[in-house]
Every structure is written in C-alpha cells, then in structure tokens.
Amino acid sequence: MSLTLDDIKRVANLACIETSETEAAAALVHLSGIFSLIEQMQAVDTSTVKPMSHAQDVMQRLRDDMITESDQRELFQSIAPKTESGLYLVPKVLE
Amino acid sequence: MLNSSLHQLSALIAAKKISSVELTNEFLTRVKAQNPVYNAFITVNEEMSLAQAQAADAMIASGQGHPLTGIPIAQKDIFCTKGWLTTCGSKMLSNFISPYDAGVIERFNTVGAVNIGKTNMDEFAMGSSNETSFYGPVRNPWDITTVPGGSSGGSACAVAARMAPAATGTDTGGSIRQPAALCGISGIKPTYGLVSRYGMIAFASSLDQAGPMAKSAEDLALMMNVMVGFDTRDSTSLQRAPEDYSRDLAKPLQGLRIGLPKEYFVEGLSSDVSSAVELAIAEYRKLGAETVEVSLPNTKLSIPVYYVLAPAEASSNLSRYDGVRYGHRAPEYVDLNDMYQKSRAQGFGAEVKRRILIGTYVLSHGYYDAYYIQAQKLRRLIAQDFSEAFKRCDIIMGPTTPTTSFPLGEKSGDPVKMYLSDTYTIATNLAGLPGMSIPAGFGNNNRPVGLHIIGNYFAEAQMLNAAHQYQQVTDWHIRIPDTLTDL
Numbered sequence: 240m241s242l243t244l245d246d247i248k249r250v251a252n253l254a255c256i257e258t259s260e261t262e263a264a265a266a267l268v269h270l271s272g273i274f275s276l277i278e279q280m281q282a283v284d285t286s287t288v289k290p291m292s293h294a295q296d297v298m299q300r301l302r303d304d305m306i307t308e309s310d311q312r313e314l315f316q317s318i319a320p321k322t323e324s325g326l327y328l329v330p331k332v333l334e
Numbered sequence: 335m336l337n338s339s340l341h342q343l344s345a346l347i348a349a350k351k352i353s354s355v356e357l358t359n360e361f362l363t364r365v366k367a368q369n370p371v372y373n374a375f376i377t378v379n380e381e382m383s384l385a386q387a388q389a390a391d392a393m394i395a396s397g398q399g400h401p402l403t404g405i406p407i408a409q410k411d412i413f414c415t416k417g418w419l420t421t422c423g424s425k426m427l428s429n430f431i432s433p434y435d436a437g438v439i440e441r442f443n444t445v446g447a448v449n450i451g452k453t454n455m456d457e458f459a460m461g462s463s464n465e466t467s468f469y470g471p472v473r474n475p476w477d478i479t480t481v482p483g484g485s486s487g488g489s490a491c492a493v494a495a496r497m498a499p500a501a502t503g504t505d506t507g508g509s510i511r512q513p514a515a516l517c518g519i520s521g522i523k524p525t526y527g528l529v530s531r532y533g534m535i536a537f538a539s540s541l542d543q544a545g546p547m548a549k550s551a552e553d554l555a556l557m558m559n560v561m562v563g564f565d566t567r568d569s570t571s572l573q574r575a576p577e578d579y580s581r582d583l584a585k586p587l588q589g590l591r592i593g594l595p596k597e598y599f600v601e602g603l604s605s606d607v608s609s610a611v612e613l614a615i616a617e618y619r620k621l622g623a624e625t626v627e628v629s630l631p632n633t634k635l636s637i638p639v640y641y642v643l644a645p646a647e648a649s650s651n652l653s654r655y656d657g658v659r660y661g662h663r664a665p666e667y668v669d670l671n672d673m674y675q676k677s678r679a680q681g682f683g684a685e686v687k688r689r690i691l692i693g694t695y696v697l698s699h700g701y702y703d704a705y706y707i708q709a710q711k712l713r714r715l716i717a718q719d720f721s722e723a724f725k726r727c728d729i730i731m732g733p734t735t736p737t738t739s740f741p742l743g744e745k746s747g748d749p750v751k752m753y754l755s756d757t758y759t760i761a762t763n764l765a766g767l768p769g770m771s772i773p774a775g776f777g778n779n780n781r782p783v784g785l786h787i788i789g790n791y792f793a794e795a796q797m798l799n800a801a802h803q804y805q806q807v808t809d810w811h812i813r814i815p816d817t818l819t820d821l
Contacts, residue, residue: 294766
C-alpha cells in the first residue's frame with residue numbers, strides 16, 4: 240500500500256485540521272515512513288486470534304442513576320473562548 | 335536537603351527539624367535558579383505552593399501528618415490541577431486554567447503534599463525526547479546538549495537536577511521509564527488500572543497509566559502508596575484491597591527467578607548499554623537470584639502495533655479540542671467548520687497532527703480491519719508472550735532503552751527513528767503489565783543507563799523489592815551529575 244497526497248488531504252479533512260499543500264507534502268513523507276513500519280503487521284496470520292481491546296479483562300461497571308455533579312457552569316465558562324448569557328458562542332450555523 | 339530522599343525529608347518534617355514552608359522555599363529557590371538552564375517546569379506558582387506548605391504545617395501541628403505531608407512534589411503538566419495552568423505541553427491548552435483536580439492530584443492533596451510546579455512534557459505526551467513540547471525542549475542534567483527522554487522529560491529532569499525530591503509521570507509507551515533511564519533516576523509504571531486516569535489528559539486511554547518518578551525504589555514505594563487507589567470516576571479503575579508497596583523492600587532475593595528475553599539482547603542494542611545491563615544482572619546473581627532465558631517472540635511487532643492503536647485512540651480523544659468550550663480558538667475564521675479546522679491547525683504541533691492523521695486513517699472506512707483489528711489481534715499475541723514467559727520466571731529484566739541519551743535534534747526530524755527508542759518499553763503497555771527503570775551505571779560519555787524490570791500483573795511490591803535490594807549494594811541511584819557542583 241502506498242499513501243497519496245489525496246489520502247493525506249482526505250484524512251486531514253476528516254480530522255478537521257487545516258493543512259496547506261506544503262504541510263500535506265511533508266506529512267506524506269513522514270506518514271509513508273511510519274506506514275512502512277506498520278506494514279510489518281500484515282506478515283502475521285491472525286485468523287484464529289481474538290482482538291484484544293483492553294489490558295484488563297473486566298466489564299464496564301454500572302452505577303446508580305443518581306446526580307453526582309453540581310452546577311459549575313460559571314466556573315467552566317470562565318475559561319471558554321466566547322460565551323454569552325450562559326451559552327457557548329460559535330459562528331452562525333443556520334442562516 | 336536538596337539531595338535528601340523522601341524518607342529523609344519525611345523524618346525531618348515529622349521531627350519538626352524543618353517546616354514544610356522552609357522546605358518548599360528551599361526547593362522553590364532551587365527551581366528559580368536552575369530552571370532557566372533545564373526548562374523542566376512549565377508553571378511555578380510560589381503563592382499556591384506556599385499556601386499548601388502552610389496548610390501542611392498546620393496538619394503536622396495537629397498530629398495528622400502522613401509520610402508525604404509537607405513534601406514538595408513536581409506534577410507532570412498532564413494532570414488537571416485546580417486553579418493552575420494545565421497545558422499538557424500544548425499551545426491548544428496554553429490558556430487552560432483547570433477548573434478541577436485530577437484523581438492523582440486529589441490524592442496528593444489529601445495527604446498534604448505540596449505541588450512544587452507543573453513539569454514540561456512532550457505535547458499531549460506524544461514524544462520520546464521532550465522536543466515536541468510547545469514550551470521548548472528540556473535538557474538532560476547529565477549533558478545539557480542531550481535530551482532527557484520523554485514524554486515525562488520535565489519530571490525526570492526535575493528529580494535528576496534536584497529541583498524536586500520526586501515527581502509524577504505518565505506512561506503510554508515508555509514515558510516514565512525511558513526518561514527515568516536517560517536521566518539516571520527511578521520510575522515505575524504500575525499495572526494498568528491501578529492509578530486513576532480521572533483528570534489525566536487522555537492520549538491513548540487503553541494504554542495510559544500514571545506512576546511515580548523518584549531517586550530510589552524506596553521512595554517510589556512511598557509515592558505508590560499515595561497514588562494507587564480505586565476511583566469511580568475512571569471506568570477502568572480497578573477495585574482492589576489497598577497494599578503497602580514498601581512491605582517487601584527488605585526481602586532477600588534468594589531464589590528469585592529473573593527472565594532474560596533473548597529478543598532484548600540482539601541487534602539494535604548499543605554495546606555500552608548492553609555491558610552495563612549485563613553487569614547489573616551479574617549483581618543480581620550475587621544477591622542470590624537465578625537467571626533463565628525466556629522468549630518474547632512478538633517483541634518486534636510491538637512498535638507497529640502501538641503506532642496503530644495509540645494514534646487511533648488519540649485521534650478519538652483529541653477530537654474534543656475544537657475551540658468551543660476551552661482551549662485555543664483561532665482568532666479569525668469564516669464559519670464553524672473553518673473555526674474547527676484553523677483552531678486545531680494552530681493549536682496542535684506537528685507530531686500531534688501526524689498521530690491524529692495516522693489514527694484517523696487506520697480507523698477510516700475500508701482500513702479498519704487491516705490495521706486496527708489486526709493490531710488488536712497482535713496485541714493479544716504480545717500479551718500472551720508475557721504470560722508464557724512468566725511461567726518460567728518471577729520477573730523480567732533487560733535494558734530500558736537501546737541507547738543512552740541522544741543529542742537534541744538528532745531524531746526529531748525522523749519520527750520512525752524516534753519511535754524505535756521505545757522498543758523495549760511499549761510491549762508492557764500493550765499487555766497492561768507493570769514496568770520500571772532503575773539506574774544501572776553509565777554508558778559512553780558518562781550518560782546514565784537504565785535497567786528495565788517488568789513484573790507480572792500487580793507484582794509492583796516484588797519489583798520494588800528487587801530494585802531496592804540492588805540499590806542496597808550499588809550507588810548508581812545516588813550519583814549526581816558533575817555539573818551540580820553546589821550539592
């Protein structure tokens with residue numbers, strides 16, 4: 240498999256990272272190197288192996304359906320880039 | 335004082351020979367004088383540290399002291415710390431004053447430890463040299479032209495240059511052990527799930543684990559006693575009976591079976607590191623341990639597997655940084671999508687972007703099975719290698735890193751070269767096993783070598799015992815760089 244510049248641009252767009260032509264070209268060089276390392280994985284037959292998603296074989300804990308958090312809106316919004324009347328402001332989405 | 339162990343400082347404080355305020359001032363003065371050389375701290379806040387020290391002195395006066403009450407501890411800037419700037423080494427969080435404390439920070443606060451400052455680190459813990467930090471590289475106290483390792487490079491440097499008696503770190507692929515090795519200190523990454531990840535800024539959640547960094551195994555045990563514990567706010571936190579990690583320190587090593595993986599002593603390991611490690615193992619034989627060759631046949635695959643799984647998890651974890659609720663927002667943009675795209679492009683550094691791109695790619699439609707699922711299957715094989723090996727030995731030893739510290743800039747332009755410096759440490763994260771590094775002599779140019787100790791799940795007390803016994807018959811862990819002439 241070899242990566243193309245279009246792959247880089249597509250993935251950067253999916254990841255919501257603005258990428259210039261120069262940056263995309265540099266990323267292509269680095270990522271191609273990294274993927275040549277990653278390709279070593281394909282040499283192993285794993286058809287009978289179960290994927291391991293986690294280090295500990297444990298189940299998710301359930302908790303009681305109770306309110307544990309208090310209202311800290313002011314504190315949390317004090318570090319927000321832009322707020323108004325307790326709301327987070329972003330550019331207009333609907334005209 | 336600056337060169338004392340946690341145990342010594344603790345005794346001085348308990349005997350009221352020194353107050354926490356005096357001790358904290360002493361370390362703050364040291365940080366102020368030395369940090370311009372090393373860049374180990376991102377944030378120092380005298381006022382807040384001294385307020386904690388005063389509270390600690392009150393705790394001691396009222397007879398409620400704990401072994402770490404009043405002792406300054408450096409905190410990696412990955413732990414959210416209420417009222418403190420918490421940057422994770424990134425421009426993205428360069429304006430983030432945390433509104434809450436991480437579980438780890440809470441535990442230190444409960445026992446009255448003093449936060450002496452937030453330490454520098456690779457951006458979002460992605461790096462092995464501390465060169466990806468938005469706040470600039472940290473320098474290795476043993477040779478300031480070389481890197482301290484990463485990502486917990488600031489913490490390792492702070493302890494090595496005696497700016498803090500101990501520090502916290504986090505380890506996703508070696509980020510406690512590799513800098514500990516390169517800076518000549520001791521560090522342990524506990525079994526996955528023992529230390530709360532609540533408020534620890536996430537990189538790769540199935541691998542991230544916090545642990546202590548200090549001058550000796552004995553001090554690490556004290557830190558572990560504070561850091562380990564169940565936390566309902568971390569869904570992967572393990573509920574277990576509390577342990578005293580110091581309990582087995584004094585045990586003799588007679589009969590301890592040390593496994594030496596043959597894959598760890600082959601091509602790629604530099605000869606100076608190899609000879610130091612072999613001498614350390616010879617020392618263990620003198621202490622009564624037996625050595626047995628073991629095999630971890632899938633060792634070579636751990637780096638490729640890690641560089642699929644960790645970026646995959648990172649790309650998901652870092653999607654939260656969008657410039658809406660906190661963190662960097664681009665000053666100019668035309669619409670919402672442009673705001674996301676520009677904020678993220680400006681807020682993240684090159685290595686973080688690379689890993690987000692890799693992660694997004696391997697999780698994208700059509701590639702998921704070939705990369706992500708294949709990596710998860712190989713992760714199981716790597717974990718199984720260890721369970722097989724532990725049938726023949728109690729503990730595994732080898733080098734922590736393939737080389738000693740390397741010059742600043744040597745590997746920063748070549749990610750693959752940089753990734754290979756975590757060859758020996760990554761597999762333990764994939765398996766979720768505990769791993770530690772302790773000083774084991776010096777390589778060329780008087781640069782420290784780390785001995786890597788891997789234990790079975792929950793074998794931390796045994797690993798600390800093995801490390802402590804070695805530190806009783808060697809003095810590598812108390813050596814300090816020649817440049818620290820004032821100590």
